[in-house]
Amino acid sequence: MPALEKYIGAKHTRNPHTIYMLRLADNALILGQRLSEMCGHGPEMELDMAMTNMSLDLIGQAKLLFEHILTLEDLAPNADVLALTRPLERYSNCLLVAQPNVDFAHIMLRQFLFSSMQKRQYEALLNSNDSTLAAIAEKSLKEIAYHIRFAKGWVLRLGDGTKESRDRMADALSCLWRFTGEMFTCDARVADAVEAGTSSDFTKTYSDWKLEVKTILSEAGGLTPHENTRMIMGGHFGQHDDNLGHILSDMQFMQLSYPGLEW
Amino acid sequence: MSRNNWHLYEVFIRSKNGLAHKHAGSVHAQDAETAILSARDLYTRRGEASSLWIIKSSDIIASDPGEAGELYDPSDDKIYRHSTFYTVPDGVKNM
Numbered sequence: 001m002p003a004l005e006k007y008i009g010a011k012h013t014r015n016p017h018t019i020y021m022l023r024l025a026d027n028a029l030i031l032g033q034r035l036s037e038m039c040g041h042g043p044e045m046e047l048d049m050a051m052t053n054m055s056l057d058l059i060g061q062a063k064l065l066f067e068h069i070l071t072l073e074d075l076a077p078n079a080d081v082l083a084l085t086r087p088l089e090r091y092s093n094c095l096l097v098a099q100p101n102v103d104f105a106h107i108m109l110r111q112f113l114f115s116s117m118q119k120r121q122y123e124a125l126l127n128s129n130d131s132t133l134a135a136i137a138e139k140s141l142k143e144i145a146y147h148i149r150f151a152k153g154w155v156l157r158l159g160d161g162t163k164e165s166r167d168r169m170a171d172a173l174s175c176l177w178r179f180t181g182e183m184f185t186c187d188a189r190v191a192d193a194v195e196a197g198t199s200s201d202f203t204k205t206y207s208d209w210k211l212e213v214k215t216i217l218s219e220a221g222g223l224t225p226h227e228n229t230r231m232i233m234g235g236h237f238g239q240h241d242d243n244l245g246h247i248l249s250d251m252q253f254m255q256l257s258y259p260g261l262e263w
Numbered sequence: 264m265s266r267n268n269w270h271l272y273e274v275f276i277r278s279k280n281g282l283a284h285k286h287a288g289s290v291h292a293q294d295a296e297t298a299i300l301s302a303r304d305l306y307t308r309r310g311e312a313s314s315l316w317i318i319k320s321s322d323i324i325a326s327d328p329g330e331a332g333e334l335y336d337p338s339d340d341k342i343y344r345h346s347t348f349y350t351v352p353d354g355v356k357n358m
Contacts, residue, residue, distance in 0.1 A: 044269070044291060045291070045305075046290055046292065046297075046301035046304065046305060047301075049301075049305050050300065050301065050304045053304050053308065146303075150300055153296060153297065153300070157293070
């Protein structure tokens with residue numbers, strides 16, 4: 001089957017429940033793909049394994065969500081097609097998860113900022129009117145708790161370490177903080193999902209999250225995010241920077257070259 | 264990257280409640296917390312563990328392999344220390 005038909009195969013949806021779950025799935029998929037790039041490149045074998053384990057956790061979460069979406073709505077013939085053949089502007093992950101693996105400090109800070117948000121996002125699903133979604137969230141929360149523990153430990157260790165490790169963590173913070181506002185914006189799709197009973201509104205915990213994260217950062221060698229950072233948004237609505245383009249070219253080529261390929 | 268702060272730790276895994284911890288291998292880590300996390304990441308990926316013990320390799324006190332002869336050989340010919348050396352008298356009903 002030609003690739004173009006597969007594109008058409010992943011249909012659009014107008015269902016707010018599905019749209020919100022696609023956002024959750026894309027976040028997990030893209031961060032999982034980003035982390036998988038580190039396979040074989042970790043600073044130490046133990047850390048290499050830790051990052052690939054987290055990658056597998058996230059891709060596993062995405063898989064559960066994509067498969068669940070397909071049981072509710074016939075958007076694609078299978079989860080691979082839904083996950084791997086959409087054009088760039090139809091991915092709804094936040095911008096943070098596509099940011100590059102600059103160094104270990106960037107990777108750990110990105111993970112800490114994302115996972116500490118994801119914990120709140122998934123806790124808000126536990127009372128969802130979709131019981132399968134609530135079960136997926138419950139299972140994922142155990143993985144997320146470990147991701148936070150691991151990444152937080154390294155944010156503290158590097159921030160409070162040597163001059164070089166602190167400089168690198170400070171650089172990561174100045175690069176990544178601008179992508180945090182998007183994750184907690186109560187945009188129309190979050191509001192629709194809340195109204196549909198998919199999730200409660202976790203974006204109300206934004207100030208709690210900021211307090212929690214800033215406390216850790218100040219313990220990490222007195223790091224503070226810039227107060228008046230202009231937040232950059234758009235990923236949730238398909239307006240991505242070129243980072244996602246590079247991820248997709250790598251992630252999609254197999255499914256587009258050999259449409260319908262199965263492992 | 265500085266390598267001065269990496270230590271070797273030995274990992275012991277208990278697979279089920281009631282069983283003993285068994286040596287599984289070793290990990291490199293900076294301290295107790297990272298050692299536990301690394302051991303979890305390396306040795307419990309396939310549902311092997313319900314508990315982990317970690318000990319710094321340098322803290323293990325081991326016998327000298329060069330002394331193996333004097334330490335262990337003397338027990339080789341003490342077959343009467345095995346219960347199978349003894350025959351159970353016919354009249355014994357409960358053992």
